[in-house]
Amino acid sequence: MTSDAAIRVMDLQKSFKDVDVLRGVDFDVAPGSIFALLGSNGAGKTTVVRILSTLLKQDAGSAAVSGFDVATQPQKVRESISLTGQFAAVDEILSGRENLVLVARLRHLKDPGAIADDLLARFALTEAGGRRVATYSGGMRRRLDIAMSLIGNPDVIFLDEPTTGLDPQARLEVWQTVRELASRGTTVLLTTQYLDEAEQLADQIAILHQGRIIVNGTLAELKQLLPPAKVEYIEKQPSLEEVFLAIVGEGDESVSEDTAGAARTTRKERS
Ligand SMILES: Nc1ncnc2c1ncn2[C@@H]1O[C@H](COP(=O)(O)OP(=O)(O)O)[C@@H](O)[C@H]1O
Ligand SMILES: [Mg+2]
Numbered sequence: 001m002t003s004d005a006a007i008r009v010m011d012l013q014k015s016f017k018d019v020d021v022l023r024g025v026d027f028d029v030a031p032g033s034i035f036a037l038l039g040s041n042g043a044g045k046t047t048v049v050r051i052l053s054t055l056l057k058q059d060a061g062s063a064a065v066s067g068f069d070v071a072t073q074p075q076k077v078r079e080s081i082s083l084t085g086q087f088a089a090v091d092e093i094l095s096g097r098e099n100l101v102l103v104a105r106l107r108h109l110k111d112p113g114a115i116a117d118d119l120l121a122r123f124a125l126t127e128a129g130g131r132r133v134a135t136y137s138g139g140m141r142r143r144l145d146i147a148m149s150l151i152g153n154p155d156v157i158f159l160d161e162p163t164t165g166l167d168p169q170a171r172l173e174v175w176q177t178v179r180e181l182a183s184r185g186t187t188v189l190l191t192t193q194y195l196d197e198a199e200q201l202a203d204q205i206a207i208l209h210q211g212r213i214i215v216n217g218t219l220a221e222l223k224q225l226l227p228p229a230k231v232e233y234i235e236k237q238p239s240l241e242e243v244f245l246a247i248v249g250e251g252d253e254s255v256s257e258d259t260a261g262a263a264r265t266t267r268k269e270r271s
Helices: 045-052 074-080 096-106 112-122 138-149 168-183 195-201 219-225 240-248 253-264
Strands: 007-016 019-029 034-038 060-065 081-084 156-160 187-192 204-209 212-217 231-235 266-269
Touching (some): 007 045, 019 212, 034 195, 096 112, 168 187, 168 240, 187 195, 212 219
Parallel strands (some): 034 204
Antiparallel strands (some): 231 266
16 A cells, blocks of 8 residues: 555445445545545445444455554554544533543543643633533533544544534634644544535545545535536625624634625526
8 A cells, every 4th residue: 555645445335234335435535634524414424434443344445544454453543543423522520621631641641731731722721621511512512522532642533523513603613623633734534414514624525425435526626516607796695604603703703704705705606
């Protein structure tokens, strides 16, 4: 295997009884990039993530993470990844800081307190760090969950539907977090059901449909696949999400700019 790819998936196949969920899935993820695996409910996204994180064995095909084969070098793979599932795995009774310290202890790292404080600062949770997680918003919980998964500095992080079930404001918070991760060189593979999430975050987008990757490319490449726009005159109305955010405020300037920009752009009308 030539491996400058952080993740390499070749002809991956998996069936559950008589259901062929993955029927030959291929893709590569470049180191330090954000890769979105897009697909509707039941498409097989979690199945891919579980195989890549060594929780499930494929029936055929191969996959490698950080150059290690998931089937023959699972321990090496586990040492280089972290996985954040769809449902936050934080302990509600503990404070945010205690959750982080606990994980750092479990991983036998030096100075768990300093690791916790550093992550709280990175994820804008310093103020809330001493409070019980039960009092956190959905966005804060998910941020804490992602922070916990970063303990030990994994090269590759899997985020399985990181924003499903979050309100619009919390989604924006998580998006910022994911961008920050990638800017530090972590490779991110995220799954999502939302086109706009892939559009906002991903360097590369692959659509999983009926067991195969039917499209794989950058956003610009994907847009080229659509028929060319003919007329361009309709002023875009703000989406409900933009209206919601304008009313409740967002607390993040870069995000407000994005939203304002989105509201100003004109829609391309196809005929
Ligand atoms: N352990 C399992 N046993 C049987 N069927 C499963 C199992 N895991 C997933 N499936 C089925 O595989 C399909 C893909 O599931 P999943 O990978 O969870 O999709 P997604 O994450 O894209 O929603 C679904 O039809 C699901 O019911
Ligand atoms: Mg899933």
